[in-house]
Amino acid sequence: xxxxxxxxxxxxxxxxxxxxMLAVNLVFHQQFSDYLTxxxxxxxxxxxxxxxxxxxxxxxxxxxSLDEINHSLPIGTVVTLTKPNGELIATLNNSMSDMMxxxxxxxxxxxxxxxxxxxxxxxxxxxxxxxxxLAIALVRYPATAPIxxxxxxxxxxxxxxxxLFAGGLALLxxxxxxxxTSRRLVAPLKRLxxxxxxxxxxxxxxxxxxxxxDEVGQLAIAxxxxxxxxxxxxxxxxxxxxxxxxxxxxxxxxxKSYIEAFQDNVLPANQENLSCIxxxxxRLVDLSSDLRDLNVAEIxxxxxxxKPVDLKCLLEKVIHSLQPLIQEKEIALSWNAPKEPMIIxxxxxxxxxxxxxxxxxxxxxxxxxxQINIMLTPTLDSVEIRxxxxxxxxxxxxxxFIFERFYRADKSRARETGGTGIGLALVxxxxxxxxxxxxxxxxxxxxxxxxxxxxxxxxxxxx
Numbered sequence: 001x002x003x004x005x006x007x008x009x010x011x012x013x014x015x016x017x018x019x020x021m022l023a024v025n026l027v028f029h030q031q032f033s034d035y036l037t038x039x040x041x042x043x044x045x046x047x048x049x050x051x052x053x054x055x056x057x058x059x060x061x062x063x064x065s066l067d068e069i070n071h072s073l074p075i076g077t078v079v080t081l082t083k084p085n086g087e088l089i090a091t092l093n094n095s096m097s098d099m100m101x102x103x104x105x106x107x108x109x110x111x112x113x114x115x116x117x118x119x120x121x122x123x124x125x126x127x128x129x130x131x132x133x134l135a136i137a138l139v140r141y142p143a144t145a146p147i148x149x150x151x152x153x154x155x156x157x158x159x160x161x162x163x164l165f166a167g168g169l170a171l172l173x174x175x176x177x178x179x180x181t182s183r184r185l186v187a188p189l190k191r192l193x194x195x196x197x198x199x200x201x202x203x204x205x206x207x208x209x210x211x212x213x214d215e216v217g218q219l220a221i222a223x224x225x226x227x228x229x230x231x232x233x234x235x236x237x238x239x240x241x242x243x244x245x246x247x248x249x250x251x252x253x254x255x256k257s258y259i260e261a262f263q264d265n266v267l268p269a270n271q272e273n274l275s276c277i278x279x280x281x282x283r284l285v286d287l288s289s290d291l292r293d294l295n296v297a298e299i300x301x302x303x304x305x306x307k308p309v310d311l312k313c314l315l316e317k318v319i320h321s322l323q324p325l326i327q328e329k330e331i332a333l334s335w336n337a338p339k340e341p342m343i344i345x346x347x348x349x350x351x352x353x354x355x356x357x358x359x360x361x362x363x364x365x366x367x368x369x370x371q372i373n374i375m376l377t378p379t380l381d382s383v384e385i386r387x388x389x390x391x392x393x394x395x396x397x398x399x400x401f402i403f404e405r406f407y408r409a410d411k412s413r414a415r416e417t418g419g420t421g422i423g424l425a426l427v428x429x430x431x432x433x434x435x436x437x438x439x440x441x442x443x444x445x446x447x448x449x450x451x452x453x454x455x456x457x458x459x460x461x462x463x
Contacts, residue, residue, distance in 0.1 A: 009174070009178035009181070009182065010174070010175060010178055013170075013171060013174040013175070013178065014171065017167050017170060017171055017174075020167075021163050021164070021167050024163060025160060025163060028156075028159060029156070032155075032156060033144055033145060036145035037143075037144055037145040039074075039145070040074035040077070040141065040142075040145050043072070043073070043074055044073075044074065044077070044123070044125075044139055044141065047069075047073075047079070047125060047137060047139070048125045048126065048127045048128070048137065050069060051069070051081070051127045051134070051135065051137065052127050052128060052129050052134060054066070054069065055127070055129060055134050055135075056129055056130070061081075061089050061090060061135075063090070066081075066090050066092065069092060070092040070093065070094060071094060072094075073092060073094040074094065074141055074142075074145060075094055075142075075145070076094065076141060076142045077092075077093075077094050077139065077140070077141040077142075078091065078092070078093045078139075078140045078141070079091070079092035079093075079137050079138070079139050079140075080137070080138040080140075081127075081135050081136075081137050082135060082136050082138070083135055083136075084133050084134075084135070084136065089135055119142070119143040119144070120140055120141065120142060120143060121140070121141055121142075121143045122138065122139065122140045122141075123139050124136065124137070124138055124139070125137040125139060185216065188208075188211065188216045188217075188220065189216065191208055191209075192208055192219065192220065192223055195207070195208050195223070196223075199227060199230070204227060204230055204231045204234060205231070206227060207224050207227060208220045208223050208224055210224070232401075236404070244287070244291075247283075247287050248284070248287070251280035251281070251283045251284050252280075252284075254276070254277075254280045255277050255280050255281070258273060258276065258277050259277075261273075290422040290423065290426060291422065293353070293426055304346070304347040304350065304433055304434070304458070305347050305348075305349070306345055306346065306347060306458060307345070307346075307347075307348065308343050308344075308345060309343065309344055309345070309346045309347075309348045309351060310341045310342060310343055311342040311343075311344055311351070311376060311383055311385070311454075312337050312338070312341055312342045312376060313341065314348065314351060314352060314355060315335075315337070315355055315374065315376060315385070316335075317352070318352060318355045318356050318359055319333065319335060319359060319374065321356070322356075322359055322360060322363060325360075325363055326363055326372065329363065329366070329368055329370075330368055330369050331363065331366050331368075331369070331370050331371065331372055332369075332370070332371045332372070333371075333372045333373075333374070334371070334372070334373040334374070335374050336373070336374070336375045336376065337375075337376040338376065338377075338378060342376060342378060342383055343456075344383055344454055344455070344456045344457075345456065345457050345458050346434050346454065346458070347433075347434070350430045350433065350434075351430070351434070353426065353430060354426075354427050354430045354431065354452070355385075357423040357424070357426060357427050358387045358427060358450055358452070359372075359374070359387065360423070361387075361423060361424065361450075362387050362388075362389035362448075362450075363389075365389060365391045365392055365448065366389040366390060366391040367390065367391050367392070370389065370390040370391055371388075371389065371390045372387075372388070372389045372390075373386070373387075373388040373389075374386070374387055374388075375388075379453075381455060381456055381457075382436075382453050382454060382455045382456060383453070383454050383456060384451065384452070384453050385451075385452045385453075385454075386449060386450070386451050386452075387449065387450040387451075387452075388447060388448070388449040388450075389447060389448055389449075390446065390447050391447070391448065392444070392445065393442045393443050393444040393445055393446055393447065393448050394440070394442040394444070394448055395444055396442075396444075399440060399442060402424050402440065403424050403425060403427070403428035403438070404425060431452060431454070434454050434455070434458060435454075435455055435458050435459065436452060436453050436454040436455060437452075437453050438450060438451065438452050438453075439451045
């Protein structure tokens, strides 16, 4: 990549420099030609006064003096000087052919135009003196001044050589800057690549040092954030593995103990003892169901079986099923709902799991003698359900993560206090499947409130 970046920058510099030099050379040539043309115009404007001074100083048209004026005319200019009556005085001619022959054809070799391809201008000048009109000068001269003067050619060549030198110097500086710039750009990308390789080998403590605030620096920030998330997910996975092992071992150990007691005739196999075993088996079934549902939801295979569902009736059933546990903990439960049924389009089984998890979560974290408030409120096109409980609350640092799989604000491994970190992840998945939202607000040591908003109608995408 570094080589490609260097070459691409070099090619761009070469193309830009070439076009710049061509443009500058073209503009300079045009401007210099315009300058010479204006200078020639100025010389021709002064011609009448020079001829007048010549005649008045000599009293006649002196041939030697006219020859001096002839050589000072712009190159290619022909002046036909006649008396007022039309008699020819002299023809002044500073021709291009004479100039080129004097220079040994040098300018023709440089690509100068011949007289046959030159456009011409003409003007008539009146030479006046103290006694009136002395002569009439018919002037024919090139419309564009050719660069035939050796000094002008030398000046133009010097400018062109200066352009070449400046262009070469700029190219050299550009190559050096391109080399170091490409090296500076590629170096952090190489560090990112090496860090990614080490992370792929399981070294999740790898981080990239951020040295800039440009796009590469933003990439490094995103990379470090990704590694932090992977590291956190790995920690949660390990914690979850330990939690599941604990959750499986506890009921299995309890069931094993009961069976051994039955076999040794220590305990009778009566209804009470069998009920205890049945409760432990229910715990195992619930755990396996949570794991299955979460896995299915995360891979996108959890589908909705949509039908009209009365949320009011559904919530009353969930509250009734948990009423014995709530009463046993001496928790005051407040249930507020409108008198009429609250019908939405949803999956009854998944909505039951959603509300059961939230009510059971409120029960679990409410202190003895605390308060649980459940409120069902309809809006224009949705339904809002609030689950509020007093208790230990959730720390602010934990709030952004409580809906992630395997996360538990209470790091205790006891299911009665900390759970396995699956319930709220399922709640979030089921709410999202119903195109709803769930938010949480909490004050440590005071209360926690979960707010679920479900649309009355779900828009199903056509396959």
